[in-house]
Amino acid sequence: MALVRVISSDGAAFLVSQRLAKRSGKLKTEIETFRKSSDNSEAQPEIRIVTIRAEILRLVLQWLQQHQNDPVLPANQNEQDGRGDAEMGQSQWDRDFLAPMDLGIVMELILAANHLEVKGLLDITCKLVESKITGRTVDEIRTAFKLKSDFKGNEEEQTRLENRWCVEN
């Protein structure tokens, strides 16, 4: 069974079957690049992901493992309405998978899913964050995500004025 070694930014190595790894667009490209550049076709590819730490990489691999038999969604599919994808693809397992995570981990998963090009995971994590934002006031979101306003003078009021006509309802 062909394997690939995926190494996180903090040095943990994950030995993954290539079939599973290729469900990530980024890992698939890296494996193909390694194959082209390597003389030994039997050599085990080693991919270092410098922007994802072990805890997050492990979660991505867990999700890929669970969804290894799902059809792979192209990265740009239904880009204008990703919500549809998320609702269709979200299973009870996904809900249980995301439920115990704090927001910081979910946000790191979004960046990881985007970097590794795992559309399905990106969909469900973005949808989760969306549910934490939609319908809330500015102050509620600032509290939930520990954000501080750094607008000076009337900059915030100016932004509100811009908002009145910059996005159609």
Add this chain to the structure above:
Amino acid sequence: MEGEVASPPPAIRPKLLGGGGFEVEVQVLRGGGGEEEVFDGKYAQNVSVYESPRTEPMLVPELWAQIFGYLPPDDLITVINTCPEWAKLLEAKRTSVLFPKILKHCALGYLGNETVKVCRTLNKACKEAIDLAIPEIPQMIRIREGMEVHLRAIQARIRLWMRRHLRNGLLREQGLPEEGFREGDEEEVERPGQENEFNAEQMRDFILRKFRRPQE
């Protein structure tokens, strides 16, 4: 939060499985002496709070926190990804640092228009992230600003034109030569103090007489 992340999904098996099962082996390469340590899949979760990584020189976590306070958000993300100790140290800052970054991915396709507006008002980084994700927004703002500049110029021309008509009317009544102005003169910049050339009472009387004239 330790331990919560792993449940309820099944933990990654630490050993290679034969026969078509899921094959992931988790190893830690950072073990002392260069040897690889087989780990139980809970890597980076059971690190105690606020430890410092082994560095030369060794610094206490409080000093690292002080140093990280000077870093821009992009570098903080790099620090979070460097080692579990620093990820833990910056855990409280994580959502505020990551939020503008993930907005870029969420804004298009996941957030409704009203939510996008709210997110633009959170802080400068969020506003910038939304504007980068949806370039139509800054485009619309520039168009609108251009329109407002033109609108103000048109209003100024109208005011100038009215003032000149008033002035000539008053000059005419006093038997003084009228001020001639040609087509396009109204594009001149309004001069400061011009408004005081006639006092308010004179102007009011003139306007009243102007309105009465057709009835006489």
